[in-house]
Amino acid sequence: MSAQPSETLAATPEQILQDVFGYAQFRGAQRDIVHHVTAGGDALVLMPTGGGKSLCYQIPAIARHRAGRGVTVVVSPLIALMHDQVGALHEAGVDAAFLNSTLDWRETQEIEGRLARADITLLYAAPERVTTPRFLELLDGLAARGQLALFAIDEAHCVSQWGHDFRPEYRQLALLHERYPQVPRIALTATADALTRADIVERLQLQEAGQFVSSFDRPNIRYGIVEKKDATTQLLRFIEREHAGEAGVVYCQSRKRVEEVAQALVEAGIDALPYHAGLDAAVRQRHQDRFLREEAVVMVATIAFGMGIDKPDVRFVAHLDMPKNIEGYYQETGRAGRDGLPAEAWMAYGLQDVVNQRRMIDESPGPEEFKQVMRGKLDALLALAEATDCRRVRLLRYFGEESQPCGNCDNCLMPPAVWDGTDAARKLLSTVYRVQQQSGISFGAGHIMDILRGKATEKVKQFGHERVSTFGLGAEFSEPQLRGVLRQLIAIGAIAVNAEKFNTLQLTDGSRAVLKGEVPVRLRESISAPTPSTRSRRSRGEGKAPAVAAAAAPLDAAGQARFAALKTWRAEVAKANNLPAYVIFHDATLAAIAQRAPASLGDLQGISGIGASKLEKYGAQVLEVCAQNGLNG
Template sequence: MNARLDSPLPTDPQTILQEVFGYEAFRGQQQPVVEQVIAGGDALVLMPTGGGKSLCYQIPAIARQRAGRGVTLVVSPLIALMHDQVGALHEAGVPAAFLNSTLDWEQAEEIERRLLAGQLTLLYAAPERVATPRFLGLLDTLHAHGALSLFAIDEAHCVSQWGHDFRPEYRQLTVLHERWADVPRIALTATADATTRADIVERLQLQDAAQFVSSFDRPNIRYTIVEKKEPTRQLLQFIEQQHEGEAGIVYCQSRKRVEELAATLCAHGLDALPYHAGLDAAVRQQNQDRFLREDGVVMVATIAFGMGIDKPDVRFVAHLDMPKNIEGYYQETGRAGRDGAPADAWMAYGLQDVVNQRRMIDESPAGEDFKQVMRGKLDALLALAEATGCRRERLLGYFGEDMAGIVDAPDSGAACARHEPSAGTFEHESAAQRYRRGFCGNCDNCLQPPEVWDATDAARKLLSTIFRVQQMSGIGFGAGHLMDIVRGKATDKVAQYGHQQLSTFGIGADLSEAQLRSVLRQLIAVGAVQVDAQAFNTLKLLEAARPILKGEQAVRLRAASAPGPATRSRRTRSAAPPPAVAELDAAGQVRFAALKAWRAEVARAHDLPAYVIFHDATLAAIAARAPQTPADLQGISGIGAAKLEKYGDEVLRLVRDSAA
């Protein structure tokens, strides 16, 4: 067995970054992570989606393999992600492979032969395969020959029962440390709160690992949460007015809703596809491939879709149903704007979302300790939805980050390039100054501060009615009936139970149903009222209701509002170009179009998404520079040595031809 490459190659990480991947400098905490792992240390890495996590193990894998330490095993949960990452490594000239169910026996045997012959730098495999006796035997053989270099555990939050995507098979990965304790490990995730982080450390035995926690801030993403009224109409208005012709993801809770909504979007002229676990596997794969490889596709999906999606130009992520917790929300919204250009995270949220999520927790077969943690996580998400201040500040605070302490805040205007500032709010401030005072300039509450009203009286009327109904009837009732009592509506159900005799009947006749629904939703969010899923979603008071009822605590809530005006004018059918492309002159635009068409042909031939060949930013840089020689291509971000050799002549030909 030969664990070395045939010719000596540089092992310096900066050189590998430039020559293999075509980037001039590391970003954020990439460099200290890479240095820690190359030196043989363990690492736990928390880095937001789009922050460059994969380079944190790919560069050490290359450096350690060149130094004769053998192959890196990457544990990855998704077949599609393995396929695209291995394809991208091949494009960069790095020998890599995957072992998964898409391979037949002969193909798998060939991969194993190359593995044992020392011909691979990285091998990708799912956790289920890693735990099989055959695979463990392969690792034993590699280790015996000193050719097992590194274990990289991607999507490490899957190991934690407190995380948003717990997968029991990840628990079996403890075997890696128990069986080969001398092999360094790096565990990576885009999101984990303190509880999940501690669980990852315990489950993967990473107590001695260096921890690298990057800022969770994604300043290019604008966060907007609207009151759910007519959600399909609201979503259509959002897409048509702000993102027509652009790629996006819409998350729904149920499979049925996914299919209905995808059909509705198509009927309105959008290129929309459904994705959920109940679809035929071939259809799911076909839809995912179209989303990754084509422009302007909207994927309507359950949370079964998204992990490992590297598509850089997703311009929006919309939630038509509320996620379970902030980790899930952050992970899903983080799939927007990976290219750094402006993107939107939009969610419609209503009382029924609160009821449904509470019911799912209460009816789950989990133990009470687990349910209590999940309720706390849901409460944090409800507080984000009901917040009247900066949403980004609350979101970052959940992950233990002080927005005022972010030192790498974007330049003034960068985070809100699409949005006109409100008069006198932040047009003369830097982004760092805004952040220090809890004002991000790129969420709905900062751009258009919500109207807040004194809801103490309305809240006391609702709470008193819940108490008196329970006292009179001995049973609880749902939200609709209780609001009918407060508003004095003489329904058949009110008459049946004699609730028109209550002293609170009609006490809130001056309040609209929308106002009361908003008050009730926010009382549930602050923990004054509980939805009892075991008793047909009836409402009951909690201890936090006492000071409100006694007049000791004021309640100030965001006003129920009508849909606001669009922040952008309606677009034509074609999507607006990214800023780097928009800045090109007329000749540059011609070059960019020619390069993009060529890239699409190459991507189809290689069965890869176009961005794996070259990102739009790289094509824009080529179009701007108008290179005439191979030397002119060097130094353009995203063009490493292998891509220069493979595509350089063709790119130069296209540039010359576009000038003819």
């Protein structure tokens, strides 16, 4: 579609950025995206979590509404996200609303009436609602009067079967373009590889859209992966050593595991809460609200939790089970450190994780083409986990971005020793072959490793496997080493796990090349060693200081007192308005206020994050807080 002229706009995007949101300048590709969409262009935006995606459609929505072009409809998949986004817009003085199941009939009628009158700047709704005949009828009326300003499709990866969070209802959104071809659209996601990106373009008919791909790098996040031994104990050690008293998210694969880990953390004195789809909706909402509104809460969850969570001060994201693919891993780890301060992505994984993920793919009802793509994505994640070089380089390369070693991941900080596992791999495969040949049945990994290492267990004796020719030939290999070899063999398809027969090992067509020595198997010596303590590095003056005030200049004693008083005030305001504290002001804004020690409203102008509405609403209160007990100088 042709871009509409922007000369008629009542305010420039830069003015809206400053006056409404309180920011002096755009970041990265934001400016180009905002101007393109404001002028009426379609766009596909890939921007990492915390990169400022929301402003890319909110500012065009405000600009186009002020120019008389009507309402922007934001397609959003989660009720919690809608609530917080609308709350934040209200705080900034923007007329926004949502339509979802939390509203009663009267409230729904009121919002629909305002929508019909184009009396709202932004309206948030789920894809299921947007495509209903009732909602489309409302849009038809707006379109007929030229009062449909923009469609913003958030979390656009949900439209793709190759994406990590596919939602079939997103597929229907193509009708927006078919039905309203003159209305510009912006699709946004934090995570999409080339295959997913192409699928988004096709499914949403964005072939003519401008594509804006920002760097996927999140330099403030440290990536670390350890070999799973006693995952809960390892997690406890990680939190107590690195992140005591800080907010974090722990991801587990099953609901049962979520409950167990949350209970273990609570028993260790950590303020932890469970979250999964099996909990009552009211309980889930209560736990999510506590996580968003309180400090130092650790959420233990399945992947049902997290999309659209804007909490800026999450200091760590931990995985106790391997995700399905790099997109899911990147999306989930990206929920750490949205405020730009140091954060960590920590994962423990082991052989059983690989077995489980492979089994889920093999047993999925999809066609073989789908399974092959999913296996490739899992292999890429496994390669990241087993990598001996910079993890950030590998992670970014997956998304098509070249970079240099970061010096901030576990492999960069403590380069692992590497060993040649080819001989061990051949002996493992030979053992699987000979055992099956002798017994006529298959056995699991533990039994195969016992034979190779020469352990005459009761089971080995029962089946006479001490007479297998490979018995004891791998005595020099440790069990962790052999498990690492098995992970690699499963990942490259050189060995299969039969889930229907108690996870027994079976040879595949890919086994032959490894047995012949044509495929080398190289592994890291160990991935279980801890990385240097973040806190010890900070104590030596390395890295950023952990204090929230690091977002601004360092604060002296008086500044720290002001900062603490401002946080207390903010918590009270947030509670009174039923909003997360960061919706009122981010920590960085409070730190800047504390440093400036304002004595007048004029002193507050120009501080990042204080727009006109917030200055009018909270300026006097902020000055009063700073003035109490002589804190303003």
